[in-house]
Amino acid sequence: MKKKYALYPGCVMPTEQYAYEISIRESLPVLGVELVDVEGFSCCGEPLKSVNQLMTLYLSARNLAIAEKNKLDVFAPCAMCHLSLSECKRLLDTNPEMKDRINNLLSAEELNYEGSTNIVNTVDLLHDHIGLETIKQHVKKPLKGLKFATHYGCHLIRPSEIGRPDNSENPQKMEEILKALGAETADYYPEKLDCCGGILQINLPESALTKTGQKLKAIQEYGFNGLVDVCPWCHRMYDARQVKAGETVAAKLEVPVFYLTQLLGLALGINKEKLGLDLNLSPVDKINFGEA
Amino acid sequence: MSIVDLTSMGEPQSELRKEINQRLSKLKDEISDYCFQCAKCTSGCEAHKLLELEPHKILALLKRGLIDEMVNSDVIWTCMSCFKCRERCPQKVAPVEVLFALKNLAVASGKQIPGKYTANLQSVLSIGAIQDIQEVTTRDNKTKRRSDLSLPNLSKPSDLAKFQAGLMKIAMEKI
Numbered sequence: 001m002k003k004k005y006a007l008y009p010g011c012v013m014p015t016e017q018y019a020y021e022i023s024i025r026e027s028l029p030v031l032g033v034e035l036v037d038v039e040g041f042s043c044c045g046e047p048l049k050s051v052n053q054l055m056t057l058y059l060s061a062r063n064l065a066i067a068e069k070n071k072l073d074v075f076a077p078c079a080m081c082h083l084s085l086s087e088c089k090r091l092l093d094t095n096p097e098m099k100d101r102i103n104n105l106l107s108a109e110e111l112n113y114e115g116s117t118n119i120v121n122t123v124d125l126l127h128d129h130i131g132l133e134t135i136k137q138h139v140k141k142p143l144k145g146l147k148f149a150t151h152y153g154c155h156l157i158r159p160s161e162i163g164r165p166d167n168s169e170n171p172q173k174m175e176e177i178l179k180a181l182g183a184e185t186a187d188y189y190p191e192k193l194d195c196c197g198g199i200l201q202i203n204l205p206e207s208a209l210t211k212t213g214q215k216l217k218a219i220q221e222y223g224f225n226g227l228v229d230v231c232p233w234c235h236r237m238y239d240a241r242q243v244k245a246g247e248t249v250a251a252k253l254e255v256p257v258f259y260l261t262q263l264l265g266l267a268l269g270i271n272k273e274k275l276g277l278d279l280n281l282s283p284v285d286k287i288n289f290g291e292a
Numbered sequence: 293m294s295i296v297d298l299t300s301m302g303e304p305q306s307e308l309r310k311e312i313n314q315r316l317s318k319l320k321d322e323i324s325d326y327c328f329q330c331a332k333c334t335s336g337c338e339a340h341k342l343l344e345l346e347p348h349k350i351l352a353l354l355k356r357g358l359i360d361e362m363v364n365s366d367v368i369w370t371c372m373s374c375f376k377c378r379e380r381c382p383q384k385v386a387p388v389e390v391l392f393a394l395k396n397l398a399v400a401s402g403k404q405i406p407g408k409y410t411a412n413l414q415s416v417l418s419i420g421a422i423q424d425i426q427e428v429t430t431r432d433n434k435t436k437r438r439s440d441l442s443l444p445n446l447s448k449p450s451d452l453a454k455f456q457a458g459l460m461k462i463a464m465e466k467i
Contacts, residue, residue, distance in 0.1 A: 011421040014438070014446050016428060022441060041447040042420035042455065048372070050395040051409050054311075055462050059416075062458070105461060109454045156339075158375035159386075168379050192420040195338040195374040203369055203407025207342055211372070278439070285431070 003129060005075035005120065006067045007035040008085070010038035010232070011043050013078055015262040017232035019276030020259045024077055024122070026274050027265035031130045035075065040066045044076075046155070047083035047202070061102045064119075074120040075241035077123060079153035079231035081119050082121040083162070087117065122154060122230045122260060124165035127173040140245060140269030142182025146287060148263075149224040150174040150185060151215070151238065153231035154195050169193070174228065174260060181267035191202045191218045195287075198233035206248065212237040213249035225287060228263060235259060239282045256283040308400040316359060323390075324355035326383040333377035333387050343370035347377045347387035355391055363398045369406050417459055420449045424436050 012256040013020050028035060064085060067074045076082040092099040093115045103112055118131060152171050175185040197211025216238060219227050229235050237245065239257040246253035249253030257280065265275040266289050277284055300312070303349055329350040339345035353362055362368055371391045378386035399405055412422040425438050425446060449455035 009447060011423060014425075014443070015421060015423050016426040018428060018436070018438060018441050018443065025443075037444050037445055037447065040450045042449050043416045044420055047412055048409070048416065049392055049423050050307075050369070051413055052462065053361055053392055055459065073327065084418050105458055108458050108461075109449075109451065111433055154372075154374035154376070158379045160379060191390075193376075195372050197338075197372060199372050200339075200370075200384060202409055204343070205407075210342060211338065275339065278432070278434075279428060279436070281429075281431060282324075285400065 002032055003125075004034040004036060004072065005125075006070060006072040008038075008040045008041060008044075008067070008074045008076045008081060009183045010076065010078040010081040011047070012232040012236065017235060018175075019279040020077060020232055020235065022274070022276035022279075023259055023261035023265050026270050027261050028125075028266055030083045030268050030270070031126075031134060033075075033125070033130065035074055036070070038066060038070050038072065043079075044081040044084040046080040047199075049084075056084060057088055057091065057098075058102055058105060060084045061092060061113045062106060062109070062111060064089060064117050065113045067117045068114055069111065073120065075120050075122075077122050077230070079121065079156035080233055082119060082165070083155040085119045086162050086164070088154070089115065089117075096142045101251070106137055123152070123156065123173050123177070126177050126260075126264070132176060135177065135180045135264075139181060139267045141267055141290070143178070143263060143267050144182050145184075146225045147184040148178055148226050148228045148258075149187070149189060149219045149222070150178070150192070150232055151196065151227055151229040152193075153229065156231065157193075157218055159267070174230070177260065178228065183263070183265060183267075183275075186222075186224070189222055191215045196231075196234040196237040198231075198237050201233075201237070208237065209241060209248045212241060212254065213245035213247075213251065216242060216245060216253050216255050217249050219253045220251070220253060220255050224255070226284070228258050228259055228260050230260050239280055241253060242282050254283050254286065256280070256284040256286050258284065262291060309397065312393055312397045312400055313359075316354070316390070316397065319390055319393060320357070323383075323385045324351055327351040327355070327381075328383065329383045330382065332380055332382065333385075336376045336380055338372045338374045338376065339370045341393075342346050343367075345370045347391075350387050350390055350394075359394070359397070362394050363401060363403065368394045368398065413443060417456055420452070420455060421446075 041053045045056030049056045157168045166173045194215045197208035200208035333347035
């Protein structure tokens with residue numbers, strides 16, 4: 001059965017974190033997912049929550065309404081977008097007064113929020129909707145002998161009250177997906193739930209880098225072959241800003257950082273040029289994936 | 293009307309402030325009594341060790357009505373919105389939500405917005421996203437644009453004027 005979603009790109013992935021988008025577009029269709037590009041999307045509003053929460057709600061509702069108009073469920077690869085859209089859906093589906101108010105505003109763009117759209121992220125799409133068995137059947141080049149640490153991203157697993165793709169205190173779905181790809185993982189390491197600091201990049205960039213550096217330093221010391229993430233905000237910190245993050249914690253960091261969809265693509269036998277691996281700024285060449 | 297007028301304020305946004313104040317007093321009435329200062333929020337707070345944010349104290353101050361003092365303080369802007377405090381509170385109090393309301397109130401009161409928040413807001417208003425398409429560099433120092441990577445055009449608001457009008461309505465409190 002074909003699974004069809006509107007690809008909701010958000011802001012950071014389609015303007016900067018191209019490796020995530022490329023690897024999503026290459027690898028998910030192999031597993032029977034059809035991604036539809038929809039016109040009209042905007043920011044989900046989450047980065048503006050500190051400025052004006054009503055604006056966040058409005059922007060999320062607006063994007064959901066666009067997906068609804070196209071009769072599609074939404075695939076939001078970014079953890080921040082996924083939280084913002086999910087929180088908006090929960091609020092509007094339980095608060096008719098707020099729903100009317102938002103719909104009143106949306107009518108200016110000829111949009112209307114009803115609440116028929118479901119929202120998925122990379123982790124639950126792969127683990128729950130595609131399923132581990134299907135993934136295993138498609139693996140051509142298992143990621144043998146490699147042990148990865150995972151980073152889910154705060155927004156992806158909390159607050160559980162809203163309904164998040166994985167458990168808030170002991171998430172394991174990424175581990176299970178990686179095992180299905182033939183890799184090894186650790187169910188737990190002490191810093192697993194630590195924040196990347198990404199949000200602070202907006203107003204306290206030095207502190208943000210310290211958070212990033214602390215976690216990467218630990219991962220390096222534990223001897224993992226790399227770190228795997230699923231959020232463009234987190235990846236930007238761990239991958240693109242790794243060297244600077246290392247300076248803030250007095251460590252020379254050399255941790256290869258991958259998007260889960262890049263490793264998925266490699267295991268599915270997709271050529272690494274097609275997965276945007278040249279765009280990772282962390283030393284991903286440390287791992288030899290062989291010729292393909 | 294530019295974004296600077298909307299955020300750093302020629303005129304006070306009285307309706308918006310009223311709305312946020314209502315939200316805060318609702319939080320105060322509904323949750324602050326439940327907080328028994330166990331400080332579980334603070335023990336797990338991502339911003340605690342690094343930036344001395346103490347969510348349980350934010351709740352204690354809210355309970356005492358010291359809202360202006362918090363709105364004027366830099367400490368509310370140290371929250372990383374990791375949502376651990378909301379997740380772990382045994383009393384279902386959500387300090388992170390109080391912090392969002394306080395920051396919203398600071399903005400609506402015309403306080404200086406720290407960092408790139410204004411730039412992000414301006415960017416969403418003008419193009420629909422917090423930043424425009426960036427040139428990136430590969431590991432071997434080649435420059436790549438979105439268009440070099442055979443990715444489709446970026447999805448953007450179809451009618452920018454209508455999109456902006458909607459956001460302005462919210463920013464201008466005419467909701």
